[in-house]
Amino acid sequence: GGIITQTPKFLIGQEGQKLTLKCQQNFNHDTMYWYRQDSGKGLRLIYYSITENDLQKGDLSEGYDASREKKSSFSLTVTSAQKNEMAVFLCASSIGTGGVSSYEQYFGPGTRLTVL
């Protein structure tokens, strides 16, 4: 088994601030993902990475940067936090070696963002 760790668990920021969220996985999975979860809007893909140093934009990449420094870690940066923004950011990973393993995603516990 393995685990996905996200830090911090709660993040409070100010309008305009640059904020960084971190994700670590010890599954040795190839592919990692960042999603944003808003009430009533489901999960929306921000960025994903199929291997170290790779980055692929999702549907919601504007306003975010990402970095895959090594296979086990994937960071997300909110480039300029929006006032009154509240959302949960979920990190996920998948084996990514083909077939169902390329799509079967396992999720971390999430980071809850509040912008004052």
Place this chain on the structure above:
Amino acid sequence: GEQVEQRPPHLSVREGDSAVITCTYTDPNSYYFFWYKQEPGASLQLLMKVFSSTEINEGQGFTVLLNKKDKRLSLNLTAAHPGDSAAYFCAVSVTGNTRKLIFGLGTTLQVQP
């Protein structure tokens, strides 16, 4: 691109009743389908997967059915209990070795004792 519609958004049943959550999708070539469960304050937990080639999968207390002709995926809880109260999300693979899933908006299930 692929679109996924999930119904109903909210569902309330009594303990012991059945509950059905349905997703419809648009891409006939979609092959992998997943159901996730999210308990309050927790993250998404993989509940079940079904392949286009198998069309049915069963777990403890629930069944996942895939109707390829109608492009419909359903999660059927046969005898709900309060521990099933959670949000449920379907997810459909995006074809072309994309490694991406499209998620439904979710169904909040409440099981009354």
